Amino acid sequence: DCLMEQYLETEWHFQREAVFRDNLKTIWSTVDSYLTALCEAPPFEGSRSRSQAFNKPTACYFEQSAQYGRYDDVHGYPCIQRIFIGAIYAAWRARYQRGDDLDIEFGHFLATPVRITKQGPQSLGEIATAHQAICDAARKSGQEDETYKMMVSYPQVVLVFDRPAQFEGSAQDDDGILNLRKVAEQLTVLVMRTGAPGQVTLDDLDSHAVPLERSDAHGVDVRRVPLGVAVYFIVDLEDLTKQRTTPKHDNDISPHEVPRGFDRIVKNDPRTWVVAMMECSASARHDSPRAVEEAIERSETYGSGASAHFDFEHEEWSHHWRSGYGAGS
Incomplete structure (x- = not known):
């Protein structure tokens, strides 16, 4: 029973991360209605606005030179390559050993994406100014509460992407699959202080900086470093602030099945969900949720030394890519 409970709890976290990954894929690599598109005036309106500036340690600004520029004025076409979120997520995820260590609650992630349109900021200084305007608008929105907050580092530091993701064969493994770890090692990004008050310093990046x-x-506090270095820097920066204390789980990313006869509220917490699933298993019902059947099979195959027909591995961001960081990334 203990082993089965362990499998079920892992399943609970696994399913939530799968939803979280799909949400990121939609936000980062589809059309402008899912992200912030920066034109002449910084936008901060609409139902998605609170998840854009809150619960993230930084923002990623994509200049025109890093986009599919030919689609900039064509409605309904994505302008940001999916390889960016794939490489960022794989590096971010690699900092954790287990899925339940990830903070994926209430839109929390490494960064929010901001696409700079042809009418948007044209220099690093203008990007910094626009970022401060977005932060000011977020603070005045009245949307901060117990679960949605602007993090300490968000106004102070941003990542600026100014180059497209072009690797030819240099980031591929021997079998031709693109390795996201190699992508993060080869793709460079600008890490920039915006000039906002605060204690953030970029000194730790000096040993990794390239031209x-x-x-x-000129006059801008900025470093160009490999993307993987930038991701780790932001993760460590967030850890130093010790600001994230999520009090509860985000029910919007809990897709779990619930046994018939149980209130659906049990799916919102791993402990109550596991109890419900264990009771369902004990009753040997014919309509048990799939997660119960898989947990039983995992327990049985573990005892026999055989392999289960499935594992806790997420689908890759593309069939032609792999994480490169090992299982779980």
Whole structure:
């Protein structure tokens, strides 16, 4: 029973992360209605606004040079390559050993994506100014509460993508599959202080910095580093602030089946969900949820030394990519 409970709890976290990943895929690599598109005036309106600026340690700004520029004025086409979120997520996820260590509650993630349109900021200084305007609008929105807050580092530091993801064969494994870890090692990004008050410093990036190759960097506190280094820097920066204390689970990413006869509220907490599933298993009902059947099979195959027909592995971001960081990333 203990082993089965362990499998069920792992399943609870696994399903929620799967929903979270799908949400990120939609937000980062589809059309502008799912992200912030920065034009002449910074937008901060609509039902999605609170998840854009809150519960994230930074923002990722995509300049025109890093986008599918030919679609900029065509409604309904994505402008940001999916490889960016794939590489960012794989590096972010690699900092954790188990799925239940991930903070995926209430939109929390490494960053929010901001696409700069042709009418948007044209220099690093203008991006910093626009970011401060977005932060000011978020603070005035009145949307901060117990679960949605602006993190300490968010106004102070941003990532700026100014180059497309072009790797040819250098980031591929021997079998031709693109390795996201290699992508994060080869793709560079600008880490920039915005000038907002705060204690964030970029000094730890100096040993990893490569030439800026920007004509607008004079007087700007900015470093160009590999994407993987930037992701780890932001993760460590968030850890130093010790600000995230999520009090509860986000019910919007809990898709779990609930046994017939139980209130659906049990799916919102791993403990109550596992209890309900164990009771269902004990009654040997013919209509048991799939998770119960899989947990039983996992327990039986573990005892016999055989392999189950399934494992806790998420689908890759593309059939032509792999994480490169090991299981779970």
